Amino acid sequence: MSRQINGDILANERINESDYRLVLSLPEIIDEVKPGQFLHVKCGPGVDPLLRRPLSIHQCNRDKGEIVLLYRVFGRGTELLATREVGEELDIMGPLGNGFDLTELKEKILVVGGGIGSAPLMALIERLVKLNKEVTVLIGAQNKEQLLCQDELTDLPVDFKTATNDGSAGYEGYVTGLLEQELEANEYEQIFACGPTPMLKAMQPLVSKKNIEMQLSLEERMGCGTGACLSCVCKVKVENEEGFEYRKACTDGPVFKASEVIFDE
Template sequence: MLITDAEVVKQKEILPGFYRMALSAGEAANYAKPGQFLHVRCGETLDPLLRRPVSIHAVDREKGEISLFYRVVGRGTALLAVKEKGDRLNLLGPLGSGFTMPGNSGRVAVVAGGIGIAPLYFLLQELSGLKIHADVFTGAATKKQLFFTSEIKALGHSVFPATDDGTAGYRGTVVNLFEQNPADRVYSCGPAGMLKSLCRVIRKHGIWGEVSLEERMGCGVGACLSCACKTVSEGENYRYRRVCVEGPVFPAGEVVWE
């Protein structure tokens, strides 16, 4: 298991409360796969005691850098937000199971809800490197919260925005927009309600899909079971699987939405 003492290369507040941080973490960058996460020690002491799971947002393997995109929601992420260039963070990972990369056939779509673009951007980087084009459906409450649109287009992908207030693109949910333009394969991350709706669409149209889940975590390595989620097993049975180990990426048809 890889533990890295990484140096902060850059930190920028994209919007109030939303930050993008680049870290020098060569070995972790080399091993990282889209959909995986890092378990980050946010403070310099054991307070707060628990690390925080943060999706791997982008990777530059040539520079040996990993980027994180996160929102300040509590004490741990508030400590991350005050980090400056030259500060150090202790990282555990990459951890978890990532996205399954597609072959060269069939139309690929990515559906992101709000900050759900965080792990999907790394996926889009890798797809671009494989010369695979994706239709990217991004949803947010308002235009300001549609993150990285120009950067995604620069990677060679098409962007189809949806906003609740109609300030950009389609007025309505990103799931409704996607259903009007379904694909052969879909990858997604976002709020649980959005993913639940998307999984219904995936099932209705018989689409292959994977979704990245967000759960509170304790250990991050499968020992504490605090991040277990309900999934379909054989027949009509169910089983609980650990988001930190078997996930955070799951086949869309396996997740049981309660």
């Protein structure tokens, strides 16, 4: 069940040119949180901007009752969020969304993140490691400075590879190029991914060719976050006359089976 509550800001620190790490004390909801869910955050102290902004749960420390978010400053909302200080309270709704479906987990799993889309994957990876799965992680970014989760991943028993567009670390090029190499070299049974829409769209044919089950976390623009406003709808395949129907990323997603998602041309 999602709720509207205030969480104390324990940290809100810049980690590179564009990204921040925000730690919130939220013991009231900690036991409900699943990997892949998000919080709907009221970024400013007043009514500007009016709408909340969806941010994924990056990490969850159940013992301390703390939730970590990673966010990139894009516009008005995230700019204001970056000015919020330790000791202030942040108004959030959550946890929202369905999260990753972990009911039929396979043994050999590939996790792929692009840009700030790597944010929700950390909680998932930590859960997969706890369940003793064999995990390989591919993280892509514009450059070395923007590669996220490096320290956390180095401390975990996962195989971790990086791609940067400018070649400053790891594979030179998009993470989808690294994925193509990886799928040729190794067999995977299941893939989880989050990143910009063009990345997820490019992954779909690569993965379906190999017949691997994949779940995608979509980052649609979102309004209410509770299924009322329909601003975050996306197309999924169904057997009706049109061949598709609209689903809400906020309440039906943000995680969908890759085989169902229809990306617009």
